[in-house]
Amino acid sequence: MSDARPTVDVGIPTHGVGTYLAAAVESVISQDFQDWRLTISYNEASSTEPPRSIEPFLSDPRVRFDPTGRELSGAENHTRLVRAGSAPYLAILHDDDLWQPTFLSRRVAFLEAHPEAGWVFSEAAIIDER
Numbered sequence: 001m002s003d004a005r006p007t008v009d010v011g012i013p014t015h016g017v018g019t020y021l022a023a024a025v026e027s028v029i030s031q032d033f034q035d036w037r038l039t040i041s042y043n044e045a046s047s048t049e050p051p052r053s054i055e056p057f058l059s060d061p062r063v064r065f066d067p068t069g070r071e072l073s074g075a076e077n078h079t080r081l082v083r084a085g086s087a088p089y090l091a092i093l094h095d096d097d098l099w100q101p102t103f104l105s106r107r108v109a110f111l112e113a114h115p116e117a118g119w120v121f122s123e124a125a126i127i128d129e130r
Helices: 022-030 052-059 073-082 103-113
Strands: 007-013 036-042 061-066 089-092
Touching: 007 022, 007 061, 007 103, 022 036, 022 052, 036 073, 052 061, 061 103, 089 103
Parallel strands: 007 036, 007 089, 036 061
Antiparallel strands: none
């Protein structure tokens, strides 16, 4: 992975295999805004190997698989991702969620235009396996 600091650190906290984890990672890779670094914080005590579903994404130097090596609470796993970042912006994506391709570009543009804003949030669309 490059040592250059990206504009956005993206964190995916996950536990176990995660049915939709690969789709979540794909939604980050498919962003029209490409200046990001993704850390997948794998909260698992018994394994440090990445789930097979995300192995193809690990060839992208912006994607990092980071096993915790022990069981953490959900809050601890989120905090771990926050502390791992060094970019000006941080985005958390849960392992069962997806982003539209313009998610990051729209949020970065808003934050750049409004430096007084500390964070942005958006509405969600509920989806399922269909």
